[in-house]
Amino acid sequence: MxxxxxxxxxxxxxxxxxxxxxxxxxxxxxxxxxxxxxxxxxxxxxxxxxxxxxxxxxxxxxxxxxxxxxxxxxxxxxxxxxxxxxxxxxxxxxxxxxxxxxxxxxxxxxxxxxxxxxxxxxxxxxxxxxxxxxxxxxxxxxxxxxxxxxxxxxxxxxxxxxxxxxxxxxxxxxxxxxxxxxxxxxxxxSKAKDIEEVVVNGIFSRKKESFTGATSSFTQEEILKVGNQNVIKSLSNLDPSFQLMPNFAAGSDPNQLPDIQLRGQTGLPDLSGEYRTNPNLPLFILDGFETTLQKVVDLDIYRVSRITVLKDAASKAIYGSRAANGVVVIETLKPKQGKLNISYNNNITLEAPDLSSYNLVNAREKLEVERLAGVYTATDPIQQLRLSKTYNENLHAVERGVDTDWLAQPVQNGVGQRHSIRLDGGDDYFQYGVDLLYNKVTGAMKGSGRTVGGGAITLSYRYKNFGFNNLLTINQNKSTNSPYGEFSNFAKLNPYVTPFDNRGQLQKIANSYPGELGSSTESIRVYNPLWNGQIGTKDFTQYTDITNNFSVDWRVMQDLRVNGRFSITKQTNESDRFLPADHTDFANYTEATRKGSYAKGNGKLLDLLGNINVSYLKQLGRHYITGNAGWDLSSNSNTNLGYIVEGFMNENLNFPSLGLQYQEGSKLTGSESLVRDMGGFVSANYSFDDRFLADFSYRLTASSQFGANERVGKFWSTGLGWNLHKEDFVKKLDLFDELKLRGSLGYTGSQNFNSFLSLTTFNYYQDNSYLVNNGAFVIALANPDLRWQRKKDLNIGLDVKLFQERTSMTVDYYQSDTDGLLSDVSLPPSAGFNSYKANLGKVKNTGLEARVNQRIYRNVQNGNYLNMYVTFANNKNTLVEISNGLETFNEKQDEGISNIPVVRYVEGQSLNTIWAVQSLGIDPSTGRELYLTKDGAQTYVWSASDQIAAGNSLPKYYGNIGLDLRLQGWQFNVGLGYRFGGKMYNQTLVDKVENANVLQNVDRRVLLDRWRSPGDVTFFKDIANTEQTQPTTRFVEKLNELTMTSIGLSYELDRLHSVRAIGLSRLRVGLNSNNVFVASSMRIERGTAYPFARAYSFTLQAMF
Missing domain, CATH: 2.60.40.1120 (Carboxypeptidase-like, regulatory domain)
Known part of the structure; x- marks a missing residue:
């Protein structure tokens, strides 16, 4: 170019x-x-x-x-x-x-x-x-x-x-x-203009000016400005439609894959293991080939050249059955011709745990909570003596100054490092590129981390009208979990207890009570979770992935081009979890031969994909025609085996074969899957005088995944556009650099579920045989009519650029209807099965997205500038139709007793609705909660039938705000994220205040805000009331949040003559941070299973 x-x-x-x-x-x-x-x-x-x-x-x-x-x-x-x-x-x-x-x-x-x-x-x-x-x-x-x-x-x-x-x-x-x-x-x-002028969909490229689809594209520079951890987090800070759903349990666990939704939730949650992956997960395309979320998270962010998000039918219909949840297209850097270029990128990252959301009592306060709750009170005089002794021992510890900060025990300031090197060069005919990566992430919890190592070799050769390209990628990953277990185990421990004995040695039993609330003569032992970190515990997973992508490009003539691609991926997976016999999980085992366990898993995956695409473009006067057609064939197979062995008498016997037997009640397990797809597409674009635009795509896909009567899926899209800024009546305004109106309509599909759901499935009897043969039994019925979940997308968009492109804006309104949701159909008992799988259920999503870019200041002569961007989005989903299987599921949910709001599927309601019984508050005379029934009566009795739609966990408005300043070689970036108008069930108030186990540490509000005597007007019920609190509107709160997602400062040292004199064409140093703070309207514990952390990073970029 x-x-x-x-x-x-x-x-x-x-x-x-x-x-x-x-x-x-x-x-x-x-x-x-x-x-x-x-x-x-x-x-x-x-x-x-x-x-x-x-x-x-x-x-x-x-x-x-x-x-x-x-x-x-x-x-x-x-x-x-x-x-x-x-x-x-x-x-x-x-x-x-x-x-x-x-x-x-x-x-x-x-x-x-x-x-x-x-x-x-x-x-x-x-x-x-x-x-x-x-x-x-x-x-x-x-x-x-x-x-x-x-x-x-x-x-x-x-x-x-x-x-x-x-x-x-x-x-x-x-x-x-x-x-x-x-x-x-x-x-x-200009990098920005190169991005703006071309839309890349992973198969072919299109002029954006003549394209009618809804997309967003971001360069490497834009991605790095909002974070350098991984491309997924950076993309969520740039595009509001690409949402990382909040996970208050996983915190900043480096081994937890994010839950992603693009333009809302289109599928039902995995109720019974029928999905291979998250049913709402977008399709990821890396350099033209489908890839996994895991590999995208592990991808070297400095290899990324551009990311394009395909959102509507016009842009994604060519992917047909896999595109319902949107498509994320990632392009990596291509080799540059010339003599050898070397670039080096280094990050030193600090993961600093953020425990500010916890509001636990100190040692003296905790002892007072126990006293008020009657922990040390008994009617039996002998038991009372034991309780009084325990109380005095704990009081003595408090008076001695014991006030253990248990939250600080398993956490650390994790220091990680990433090194990536790229070498490329070549001449007009042959180019080469070599990428090497070492990325060690040290988690905020001791013993946890993630190590990624790998490399890629790109070879490109052009001979006359032919171009050949081969990309070989090898990656190895090892993810290690903390031997200390869940972080919540430490939040439960009492602060007047110390993890060490009088000799300073770590003790296995942290504390003991002479009976829960004085009602038992049996001692209750509380084990020290720090103990498990010193006894040889192992808990890790790892994989090795080898991928080779080969492509041939033949420019038949100036207007005709043929491209063929073939990809092969082989991946091996392994997981190990060894718990020695002395692990606290086995403290209550009576049989010594059952103590100690080793869980082992192995898997392998083989993916083959081939495709051929033909592109044609022709300009005849004011008529511009583009045509594309393609055919592809794929095979995806994977096999998994796993087992659990128990009986390891010594921590040094940490190999599976050294166990005594399979875990009681378990046996060797395994699964296999094979999915084969074949399909083709045609796509055409017509533009008249660069003013009137039309797009059309059609795709057929046949898959082994679906019923015999529905092997082939048909998907299509059409789009229209009008470049108003090309019209004379708009030109006369001398205001618009671009004014484009566009719209699209079409169908795409989803096939993330397991490969065998359309088939009659059998299993073999393994515990007995007949005539030396194993009998078989049916475990699932066939459904020859099982097909794709189909999604209809309607999108209307407007692109505007004003004031010599100082201001640009994109607005999109969309409505999507997902039909044929995979669901259970209930059967009568006489059928022998409770249900079978069918395409029943509909979900509607509607929303609005907007992005405004403002160039506040720019000096072309010295390169200084000040830019700002604001993004906005909202989404509303509605469950339009459900199956009788989901109605049965609702009934089972209501039968269960839980202090957590359960998922219920009701027509006309959102998939994110919070269900709870309406509360009238705490009765000041009794300290009990008063409820309102559906009939309008007041009662003290909670009933599942009285539950109402108490709120929606989806925010009404969400988006990002960013500022980008460059001044004399200095560059400053800051990014904010906001979420307003949603609601959330405050589980912290339930678990740590109202339903708190007073034998464990509790939230400070237990001591300050609980009801104690008649006449008290409080938010919480009686402190002595141990009845479980069921889902109630009392704990449904508004959730408004403002988060500083990123902040960075860097300087371009290559401006200095001394730097250029030693042969460096680029040298930049920088500091940046992610998740700097969260200002929230709700006080809730964040990171219960793994603590949240703030990330601080030092960056060095050099090019020779």
Whole structure:
């Protein structure tokens, strides 16, 4: 692309070559009329006079403007003669840029080499100031320069085949061989414009100006500004439609995969294990091939070139049965031609645990809570003596100053590091790229972490009209979980208990009670979770992935192109979890031969994919036609085996074969899956005069996953667009740089569920046999009509750019209807089965998305700028239709007794509805909760039949706000995320205050806000009431949050001459942080299973 633009520039500026001494007479043949000019004048006076009398314009450095030149003879001659006579004798030179532009400069003295002059502009032909021009592979003060205020540069070069490298902030790097030329014109391509002008869908590329789909694209630079942990987190900070659903349990666990939704929830949660993956997970495409969320999370963020999110039917229908949840297309960096380039990126990251959401009592307060709750009170005198003794022992510990911060025991400031190196180069025919990565993430909980190592080799070769590309990627991952178990185990421990005995040794039993609430003579032991970290516990998973992607590109003719691809992926998985016999999990086992366990899992995966695509484009006058067609074939197989062995008498016997037997009640388990798909698509685009646009796509997919009567799925989309800014009545407004109205409608599908659901499935009897044969029994009925979940997408969008592109805005309204949700159909008992799988159920999602970019300030000459962006989104989902199986599921949910709101599926309600019984508050006279029945009566009795829709956990409005400042090489970025209008059930108040086990640590509000005596007006019930609190509207609270998602500061050291002199073309250092703070309307514990953490990172980027 750079070469094309450079050639255009040469044609447009008539710069096939420059002259270094004079200008050809056919270019400067114009003559001056006779003038009266003094014998001694300045250069500025002379050139201004010539500009007044001719159409020529001059550019020159101010340092020569006062230079005195001497004239002899008549001035009514050609401009060439005048300039040659007056300038060259005074040590000045001039060059022509086109027919009307002349550059004047001082001659560069050089004993060796030759002088090259050049002119650098952007795509709009505006000169670029401060562009770094470097003679590649040559070090020293004279091997580089920068363009002046008019975009000109002069450089002394040596050698037969010199290569010049041009670099500028916000533009693509460019290299060019100048041969024996003495002058050159260069056009640099803006990274932002390159992104804006092309839409990449993973199969082919399209001009965005003629595209009617809803997409969003982000460059590597934009992704890194909002975080450098992984591409998933950065993307969620840029695009509000790409949501990471809050997980208050997992916190910042580095081994927890995120729950992602793109434009809302389209599928039902996994109720009975029928889905292979999250049913709402988008499709991920990496360099043209489908990949997994795990591999995207582990991907080196510095390898990413661009990410494009496909949201509506017009943009994603070509993926047919896999695209209902949206598509995320990731492109990695391609090799650059030229001599060897080396880039190095380093991150040192600190994971600092954030425990500010916890509000636990201290040792003295906890003892008082126990006393008020009657823990140390009994009716039996003997038991009372035991309880009083325990109380006095605990009080003595408090008086001695024991106040253990148990939350601080398993956490750490985890220091991790990432190193990535990229090497690339090549010539016009052959390019190569090598990527290496080592990424060690140290978690905020001791013993936890994640290590990723790997590399990629890219080879590209072009021969005549053929292009060959091969990408080999090898990655290895090991994820280690903390041996200390869940973080909530530490939050339960009492602060007046110490983890160490009197000798300073770690003790296994932290505390004991003489009977729960004084009702038992049996001692209750509380075990120290720190104990498990020193006895040889193992808990890790790992995988090795090898992927090879090969493609051939054949440019048959200028308008016709054929591309073929083949990909093979082989992955092996392994998991190990060893708990020694001395682990606290086995403390209550009576049989010594059952203590200690080893859980082992192994899996392997093989994916094959091949496709061929044909692209055709033709412009006939004002008609522009683009056509694409493709065919693909894929096979996905995986096998998993697992078992649990028990009976490990010694912690050093930590190999599965050293166990005594399979775990009681278990046996060797396994599963296998094979899915084969075949399909094809056609896609066409028509544009008339770049004003009226039309898109159409159609895809057929056949899959082994579905019933015999529904093997083939049909998916299509159509879109229309109107470039209003091309119309004369809009041009007259002189306001819009772009005003585009677009709309699309179409169908896509989802097939994330297991491969065997459409088949009659059998299992074998393994505990007995008949005539040395195993009998079989049916475990699932076939459904020959099982098909894809189909999603209809309607999208209406508007793209606007104003004020010379200082302001840009994109707005999209969408409505999606998902039909054929995978669900259970209940059967009568006489059938022998409770249910079978069928496509019953409908979900509707509606929403609005908007993004506004504002260029507040920009100085082209020095590269300084100030930009701001604001994004906004809302989504509402409604369950339109359910099956009788879901009605049965609701009944079972209501039968269960729980203190957590259960999931219920009711037509007309949201999938995110919170169900609870309406509360009238705590009765001041009794300290009991008063409920309102559906009939309007007041009662103290909680009933599941009285539950109402108490709120929706989805926020009404959510999005991001970002600020980007660059000033004299310094760059500052800050990003905020907001979520307003949603509700949430405050489980912390239930578990740690109202239903709190007073033998464990509790929230401070237990002591301050519980009801104690008649007349107390409180939010919480009687402190002595141990009845379980059922779901009630009393704990449904508004959730409004403002989060500082990222903040960063960096400096470009390559601005310094000393840095460039040692051969570094880029050197940047920076500091950034993620999850800096959360301002929330709700006080709730975050990170109950694994603590939340703030991430702080030091970054070093270098390029040689």
């Amino acid at each position: 750079h070469r094309i633009f450079a050639k255009k520039a040469l044609v447009q500026f008539a710069l096939a070559y420059f002259v270094s001494i004079g200008i050809p007479s056919d270019v400067l043949a114009s003559t001056l009329q006779s003038q009266t000019v003094g014998q001694r004048v300045t250069v500025e006076q002379l050139l201004k006079k010539i500009e007044q009398e001719t159409s020529y314009r001059f550019v020159y450095d101010k340092s020569i403007s006062d230079h005195i030149v001497v004239f002899n003879g008549d001035l009514s001659r050609s401009i060439q003669e005048v300039l040659t006579e007056t300038l060259t004798r005074e040590g000045l030179t001039f060059q022509s840029f086109g027919k009307n532009l002349i550059s004047v400069s001082a001659k560069r003295q050089s004993q060796q080499g030759r002088v090259v002059h050049g002119y650098v502009t952007d795509e709009d032909k505006k000169p670029l100031t401060g562009v770094s021009v470097q003679l590649k592979d040559v070090k020293g003060q004279d091997s580089n320069t920068v363009t002046d205020t008019q975009g000109f540069f002069t450089l002394v070069i040596e050698g037969d085949s010199p290569v010049l490298r041009f670099t500028y902030v916000g533009y693509e790097d460019y290299e060019v061989k100048i041969g024996d030329k003495s002058s050159i014109a260069i056009i640099l391509i």
